[in-house]
Amino acid sequence: MRKSSFISVCLVVIAIVFISFKNSSEHDYTDVYETYLNKFTSRQNALLTDIKNADLNDTVAINKIRTGIEQTRADMKCMDFWMRYLEPLAYKSINGPLPVEWETEVFEKFEKPYRRVGSGLTLATQYLDEPGIEKDTLLQFIKTSLAATKVYAADSITDELKTYHHFYLCNRLFLLNLAAIYTTGFECPNTERVIPELKTMLAATGRTYDAVNKSFPATPLTIEYLELYNRLLSFVNTQPADIENFDHFSFIKNYINPLFIINQKMITDYKVVSHNMLDYSLNKKATSIFDKGLYNGQNAKGIFLRVQDSAALASIEQAGRLLFYDPILSGNNMRSCASCHKPAQYFTDTFPKTALQFNRKDALPRNSPSLVNSVYNHLVMLDGKHFTLQNQTKEVISNPIEMGCDEKEVVKKVLSCKEYKQVFKDLLKYTPQEKEITYDHIVSSITFYYSKFSNYYSPFDNAMNGNDKLTVTEKAGFNLFMSKAQCATCHFAPQFNGVKPPYIGSEFEVLGVPADTAFSRISPDEGRYLVNPAKETRNAFRTGSIRNAAHTMPYMHNGVFGTLEEVIDFYDAGGGAGRGLKVDNQTLSTDSLKLTKTEKHNLIAFIKTLDENIVFETPPTLLPKSKIKSLNTRKVSGEY
Numbered sequence: 246m247r248k249s250s251f252i253s254v255c256l257v258v259i260a261i262v263f264i265s266f267k268n269s270s271e272h273d274y275t276d277v278y279e280t281y282l283n284k285f286t287s288r289q290n291a292l293l294t295d296i297k298n299a300d301l302n303d304t305v306a307i308n309k310i311r312t313g314i315e316q317t318r319a320d321m322k323c324m325d326f327w328m329r330y331l332e333p334l335a336y337k338s339i340n341g342p343l344p345v346e347w348e349t350e351v352f353e354k355f356e357k358p359y360r361r362v363g364s365g366l367t368l369a370t371q372y373l374d375e376p377g378i379e380k381d382t383l384l385q386f387i388k389t390s391l392a393a394t395k396v397y398a399a400d401s402i403t404d405e406l407k408t409y410h411h412f413y414l415c416n417r418l419f420l421l422n423l424a425a426i427y428t429t430g431f432e433c434p435n436t437e438r439v440i441p442e443l444k445t446m447l448a449a450t451g452r453t454y455d456a457v458n459k460s461f462p463a464t465p466l467t468i469e470y471l472e473l474y475n476r477l478l479s480f481v482n483t484q485p486a487d488i489e490n491f492d493h494f495s496f497i498k499n500y501i502n503p504l505f506i507i508n509q510k511m512i513t514d515y516k517v518v519s520h521n522m523l524d525y526s527l528n529k530k531a532t533s534i535f536d537k538g539l540y541n542g543q544n545a546k547g548i549f550l551r552v553q554d555s556a557a558l559a560s561i562e563q564a565g566r567l568l569f570y571d572p573i574l575s576g577n578n579m580r581s582c583a584s585c586h587k588p589a590q591y592f593t594d595t596f597p598k599t600a601l602q603f604n605r606k607d608a609l610p611r612n613s614p615s616l617v618n619s620v621y622n623h624l625v626m627l628d629g630k631h632f633t634l635q636n637q638t639k640e641v642i643s644n645p646i647e648m649g650c651d652e653k654e655v656v657k658k659v660l661s662c663k664e665y666k667q668v669f670k671d672l673l674k675y676t677p678q679e680k681e682i683t684y685d686h687i688v689s690s691i692t693f694y695y696s697k698f699s700n701y702y703s704p705f706d707n708a709m710n711g712n713d714k715l716t717v718t719e720k721a722g723f724n725l726f727m728s729k730a731q732c733a734t735c736h737f738a739p740q741f742n743g744v745k746p747p748y749i750g751s752e753f754e755v756l757g758v759p760a761d762t763a764f765s766r767i768s769p770d771e772g773r774y775l776v777n778p779a780k781e782t783r784n785a786f787r788t789g790s791i792r793n794a795a796h797t798m799p800y801m802h803n804g805v806f807g808t809l810e811e812v813i814d815f816y817d818a819g820g821g822a823g824r825g826l827k828v829d830n831q832t833l834s835t836d837s838l839k840l841t842k843t844e845k846h847n848l849i850a851f852i853k854t855l856d857e858n859i860v861f862e863t864p865p866t867l868l869p870k871s872k873i874k875s876l877n878t879r880k881v882s883g884e885y
Contacts, residue, residue, distance in 0.1 A: 274460035275406050277453055278327065282397055285320040289391045292317050296384055310383075311373055315438060318366050322442050323449035324397070329422065330415040330523060330747075331402050338393035339365045342432045343832070345781050347773075350750045351542075351623045352522050354632045358777045364389035370434045409461040413508060413517045414524060419450065420505045421746035424497050424534050429733040430488060431745075436728075439488045440481075447478055464515040470507045473500065493727040494720045497738070498709050502534050523747040526623075535709040535739045537700050540748035542621040545696030547635045547689025552675045558693075564668045565694025568687065570864050572883035573658050574642050576603070576649030578876060581883040582641075582691065585613040588861050591796045592616035592695060598804030603649040605885055610770060612804035615797045617859065618699045618790050621740045624751040627786045627802045630776050634692040635685065642688075652684045658876060659687055664869035698859055703792065705854040706739075715854060722851025725844055730816070731834065732848075735788050741855060743788025753785040757821015757828035758801045762811070764824045768803050781830055792855045809852060813845050 292313045299306040321328075321340060328336045337346070341363020349358045369386035372378055396402065405411040427443055430436045451474065458465040477500040484491050511517075512529055526540040533539075544550055549561055568574065572581040585600045586592040593615040594600050599608045611627060625631040631640065642648045642655060660666045660682060669682040669690075676686065705723075707713035715723075726732045735754055737745040743752035753773045760768045773785040786802050800806040806815065815824075819835040822828040840848070864881050871877055 273456040274412075274453075275403070277456040278403075278406055281320070281323040281449065282394070285317070285324050286391070286394055288313075288317045288320045289387060289394065293384065293387050293391070296380065296387065299380075301378055301380055301383075307373060311370065314366055314370050314373075315435075318433075318438070318442060319445045321366065322446040325446055326415055326419050326450050326453060328397065330418045330521065331405060331411070332396050333523065334361070335393040335396040337361055337363050337365075339390045340367050340432055341365055342367055344368060345779075347753075347777055347779060347782055348750055349624060349629070350522075352525050352749070354623065360779070365393070366390060367432055367434050409457070409464045409515065410517050410519070411521075412457055412461070413512050413515065414519055414521065416508050417505070417512065417527070418523065418747055420501055420508060421534065423501045424505070424739070425733070425737040425746050428488065428491060428493055428496065429727050430731070431734045436488050437486075440484065440486050440491055444481055447481060451475075451478060464511075467507065467511065470504065470511070473504055473507070476500065477504070488728040489724075491724070491728065493724045494715070497534075498711075502709055505534050506532060523749065526748045533710050535702075535706045537702065539739060540621070540744075542623050542744065542748070543619070543625070543634050543692075543696075545620050545634060545692050547633070547692055548676050548679070548683075548685040549672070549689050549693065552672075554675075557672060557675055560668050560672060561690050562694050562697065564665060565690035565692070566862070567665070567865055567869060568659070568691050569694055570882050571868050572879045573662070573868070573871070573876060574648060574650060574655055575883070576651075576654070578658075578879045579884045580648055582638075582695075583864065584883045584885060585647075586616050586695075588698075588864075591793045591859070592698065593797050595796070595798050598799050601885060602646040603644075604646070607646075609646065611802050612799060614789065615793065616695045616698070617857070618740060618742070618792055620696050620699045621742060621744060621790065622751050622787065623744065623749065624787060627789075628772050628776050629751060629753065629787050634696070635688045638688040638691055639684070655687065656682070656684050658871065658873070661871040661873045661876065662869035663872070698861070701857040701859045703855045703857045705851075708854070709739075716850070718847050718850045719854050720851075722847035722849070723854075725840075725848050726851055729844070730813075730838055730840060730848055732791075732816075735833075736791055740790050741792055742790035752788050753782065754788050755781075755783070755785045755828065755830050755832045756801075756815075757784070757824075757826050757831045757833065758786075758803065759805060759821055759824070759826060760803070762805060764821070764826060767821055767826050767828060768801075768805070770802060772802065783830060784828065785830075785832075791852055793857055793859075795849075795853045795856055809849050810845065813840070813848060817845070 295313050296310055299310055301307065328339065343363050346361045346363060347358045348361055353359065364386050369383060372383055372386065426432065427446070428439060430439050433439045433442060454466055454471065454474065480496070480500060509529065509531060526542065528538050528540060531539040546552065552558055552561065569582045572578050574581065580603065585594050587594055594613045597608070599610065599612050601607070602609050614627060619625065619634065625634055625637040631637040639652070642650050643652070666682070669686050672686065673679065673682065704713050704715065708715045735743060735752065737743070743754070744750070745752065758768045760766050767784060771783055773782040795809065798807055800812050806812050816833070817838045817840045818824050819837055820828070820831055820833040822831045822835040823837065866881070868879060868881055
């Protein structure tokens, strides 16, 4: 053979080998995905067959089905990494935690709430414990789950697997869920299975990681990340298998949060691009799960959204500060924002159960919620009535039982003050969409002012970020919070409010809050039902943050409980229904938590680690003078 021919043949062979290797490596990642998906689908089909052939009056048959569901859940956990991110609505049909959920996600919040019907494995497990179960109903849970699983084989989903972009965003959500829900029993009806399922999921994800690095060698998971993940696997494998003795604190602090930090850097370094609305609120620049900039819940700047100039922002804040303490916003010029949201009391009022109405005689129906960390809610007010802080401020000002004024009157009075008028006039150039000073300028300066108090950190945050240490008691309290006490199934890290990963919606719960501490009747306030009437929303309220809870008494929407001890006793007893009230739609478990005195003490010790180190300001000494002489007798902070 001539030399040139030999070289040509060699080049062809090399090319064939290279192409084969390239194709093989490209398929590593998709092969893992398809393997997990096919196994899960096969297990669902087998479960359907078992249910069809079962005698539901036979305890042995029921236990076999229960075991089959557990095995199916384990295979689902291998797919969980992709499912929640690539098609979250289908996931609700596969493993929905509730039969019906009403949702208003951040990118849909100008539409009516959506009714999401849940189905699948969690509800099937719970159904097995009900009396008189019917085969058709049980089969439907699994059939719905199986039908939803087919979505993940669609081209619209599998096409995402061809590039690395989706992977790092899936991984981000995976890590956030590890910190917030995967170890809490949020979607696992049998708490004895929480840690075994966690181990299965972590092992499966480790295999996915190996495949990713083979398929996308130009944008791999770093050695630092993989080494830390392997240490995480070793840690979890040496932990007790029960949720109550699992070290949730070390799990998040030493492994999950550091992994999140590295993943965030890879998202930046690899210029990851998102096409998924689940990423709407999340911040690529956040350097920790416990970074106050992790997600955006509200636009505190309002009409000043595009203002970046520091001097202009300082002017907006100063105007907002004066207006917050100025009773000029009220109809009688005697009541200010600070009347009910006292800064030194964490922007709430800790003395009465509820503040006085505008008439100075009757009590308001609801407790004044703290404004601190309100920016981390997508829906504002305890019933979620408002989408923006600005709209909430407007309603309080115009509400006849709160501040009793109206838009035109507020603008007229505020602009009668030369100092206010000059500030807003100077700021007009930053809002070219408005030719003159408007009500929106006024309320936006107020929301911008008080929002800055949401940027402070607590000892718990500092501990998670590696700066402070918690006591043994405080750590024990956090581990209780995440497990036996079941607090974390509603109060999600990092804000410990009702906003869970990927932080695009606010959750509401029905607790059965009583009208009084004698539990004579349920509170007559229908809560979310007043905004979105449905049987599931009656007496539901938005889950608030427990940050600074040690300072924001009294508690619940009506201020019925005066101490944290009373609140914990309420939850420990199973809410209103657990105390004998008729609450047919209560979402809180009615079973007693059986918390000991020591455990309750530890819980409170943890809650106090969420007290943020806020630097509060003293009120202004003077308010701007008005050309309307009768307004110049108004007092800083108002009179009541």
